[in-house]
Amino acid sequence: xxxxxxxxxxxxxxxxxxxxxxxxxxxxxxxxxxxxxxxxxxxxxxxxxxxxxxxxxxxxxxxxxxxxxxxxxxxxxxxxxxxxxxxxxxxxxxxxxxxxxxxxxxxxxxxxxxxxxxxxxxxxxxxxxxxxxxxxxxxxxxxxxxxxxxxxxxxxxxxxxxxxxxxxxxxxxxxxxxxxxxxxxxxxxxxxxxxxxxxxxxxxxxxxxxxxxxxxxxxxxxxxxxxxxxxxxxxxxxxxxxxxxxxxxxxxxxxxxxxxxxxxxxxxxxxxxxxxxx
Amino acid sequence: xxxxxxxxxxxxxxxxxxxxxxxxxxxxxxxxxxxxxxxxxxxxxxxxxxxxxxxxxxxxxxxxxxxxxxxxxxxxxxxxxxxxxxxxxxxxxxxxxxxxxxxxxxxxxxxxxxxxxxxxxxxxxxxxxxxxxxxxxxxxxxxxxxxxxxxxxxxxxxxxxxxxxxxxxxxxxxxxxxxxxxxxxxxxxxxxxxxxxxxxxxxxxxxxxxxxxxxxxxxxxxxxxxxxxxxxxxxxxxxxxxxxxxxxxxxxxxxxxxxxxxxxxxxxxxxxxxxxxxxxxxxxxxxxxxxx
Numbered sequence: 001x002x003x004x005x006x007x008x009x010x011x012x013x014x015x016x017x018x019x020x021x022x023x024x025x026x027x028x029x030x031x032x033x034x035x036x037x038x039x040x041x042x043x044x045x046x047x048x049x050x051x052x053x054x055x056x057x058x059x060x061x062x063x064x065x066x067x068x069x070x071x072x073x074x075x076x077x078x079x080x081x082x083x084x085x086x087x088x089x090x091x092x093x094x095x096x097x098x099x100x101x102x103x104x105x106x107x108x109x110x111x112x113x114x115x116x117x118x119x120x121x122x123x124x125x126x127x128x129x130x131x132x133x134x135x136x137x138x139x140x141x142x143x144x145x146x147x148x149x150x151x152x153x154x155x156x157x158x159x160x161x162x163x164x165x166x167x168x169x170x171x172x173x174x175x176x177x178x179x180x181x182x183x184x185x186x187x188x189x190x191x192x193x194x195x196x197x198x199x200x201x202x203x204x205x206x207x208x209x210x211x212x213x214x215x216x217x218x219x220x221x222x223x224x225x226x227x228x229x230x231x232x233x234x235x236x237x238x239x240x241x242x243x244x245x246x247x248x249x250x251x252x253x254x255x256x257x258x259x260x261x262x263x264x265x266x267x268x269x270x271x272x273x274x275x276x277x278x
Numbered sequence: 279x280x281x282x283x284x285x286x287x288x289x290x291x292x293x294x295x296x297x298x299x300x301x302x303x304x305x306x307x308x309x310x311x312x313x314x315x316x317x318x319x320x321x322x323x324x325x326x327x328x329x330x331x332x333x334x335x336x337x338x339x340x341x342x343x344x345x346x347x348x349x350x351x352x353x354x355x356x357x358x359x360x361x362x363x364x365x366x367x368x369x370x371x372x373x374x375x376x377x378x379x380x381x382x383x384x385x386x387x388x389x390x391x392x393x394x395x396x397x398x399x400x401x402x403x404x405x406x407x408x409x410x411x412x413x414x415x416x417x418x419x420x421x422x423x424x425x426x427x428x429x430x431x432x433x434x435x436x437x438x439x440x441x442x443x444x445x446x447x448x449x450x451x452x453x454x455x456x457x458x459x460x461x462x463x464x465x466x467x468x469x470x471x472x473x474x475x476x477x478x479x480x481x482x483x484x485x486x487x488x489x490x491x492x493x494x495x496x497x498x499x500x501x502x503x504x505x506x507x508x509x510x511x512x513x514x515x516x517x518x519x520x521x522x523x524x525x526x527x528x529x530x531x532x533x534x535x536x537x538x539x540x541x542x543x544x545x546x547x548x549x550x551x552x553x554x555x556x557x558x559x560x561x562x563x564x565x566x567x568x569x570x
Binding site for chain 2: 020021023025031034045087088090094098100101113117118119122123124144150180204210215226230249253256259264267
């Protein structure tokens with residue numbers, strides 16, 4: 001199909017596949033291997049560990065800081081995701097389905113925000129949060145995460161919503177349902193895959209953030225894992241605790257990788273929605 | 279009928295209200311606030327010296343070498359990484375599009391760099407290039423302390439960025455590839471066009487909107503590069519970018535006035551990039567950018 005010579009084609013694209021997989025996996029294998037090295041072998045400059053040790057994992061989980069940060073990361077990312085997807089769903093439904101002045105402006109405004117560098121508002125937010133007492137709290141991170149993820153959620157959801165069989169919605173409304181009832185009983189179940197896709201991408205965004213996390217938190221109260229890893233200090237001030245950093249990295253990478261591998265199709269559809277559909 | 283229309287209108291606004299409020303409070307208001315703060319001498323370490331000084335903050339930034347150096351670094355990183363990503367993204371997109379077996383596995387592994395936390399990716403590559411821990415020197419037979427010199431540090435930073443974001447670029451390009459009609463390729467093949475000619479004469483023109491959207495996204499994203507540089511060099515060895523400069527002035531030095539001015543200048547930079555893209559390629563962008 002792709003090449004005149006089928007065998008040649010198979011070999012060609014098969015090689016391509018192998019290269020792509022090696023490319024994607026190399027740093028992941030490397031950080032896993034670092035996390036499993038014994039501390040005495042850390043400087044051996046080898047890619048794979050000579051002996052496998054789980055010592056690093058034991059240490060990070062027996063310490064106070066990492067479990068607290070993990071809890072913060074999970075809680076903050078999950079709540080931000082729920083909020084962003086709920087608000088995004090309302091807005092996307094209105095933009096796609098309802099006639100009202102200003103809907104184009106809202107979509108354009110959301111898209112403009114998506115392009116927006118967060119460093120621009122980090123200072124003002126820092127100062128605002130300091131005065132209203134949101135500095136170093138969950139809510140102080142949830143608000144910016146939710147907001148910065150909203151454009152993504154609105155965009156993905158409205159792209160999906162445009163493709164949905166809306167006749168069912170019309171039918172419900174002809175049968176006497178109000179727009180709100182039609183929304184809750186007909187649209188929400190139909191829209192589940194889109195909502196789920198948006199949720200995964202928003203979660204990855206919140207899980208990944210570093211700039212807000214280091215600027216708007218200072219203690220275990222709300223500091224998330226990326227921020228904690230960056231400032232990990234080992235027993236000695238002069239040496240980076242590489243093994244511990246690697247172990248912590250693996251712990252926060254694995255769950256997201258599993259989600260991505262399972263929901264690969266949805267994620268590809270979500271990332272490319274709107275960007276290219278003509 | 280009129281009643282129904284006004285109900286629909288009210289519901290529309292009601293449903294959008296929470297999202298719009300959040301966007302206004304967390305993005306629009308802080309920008310205006312930054313604009314306002316940037317007109318003051320305002321250092322949190324010396325709060326009593328707060329005074330309105332007009333555009334003096336901008337003057338001192340725009341006449342300082344630090345700003346232009348950081349802007350230069352940011353532009354270098356942006357231009358090099360986005361062009362290499364486009365160059366690598368194409369073959370990657372073709373492989374993902376054409377692959378006959380392991381399709382699921384290949385597409386899933388390609389998403390791994392996208393899903394990995396930037397901080398983790400930056401650390402992984404930092405350790406890989408570390409002279410005592412890393413395997414790169416052993417592999418290349420060099421004894422280089424990569425992150426202690428400007429250009430070799432740039433090399434590591436750019437490599438990390440490319441590794442992390444090429445898959446995203448490739449996904450957008452792949453979505454563009456699916457728009458190319460198969461018949462057209464077949465027809466060109468029958469007419470004797472070779473693979474390269476088919477690519478340049480047919481595939482690229484059809485994909486132009488997708489390419490532009492991907493490049494615009496990545497350019498704006500690369501322009502605000504922060505995480506990788508922070509983790510790998512903290513801006514040392516002359517690798518500071520505008521985002522790091524903003525962060526350092528604001529959060530580390532607690533100089534709200536100067537920091538806000540840096541923020542506003544970064545914002546203007548992003549606006550200029552967007553305007554250039556829209557002016558330069560406006561027609562094809564709206565054609566490809568609007569999910570209609």
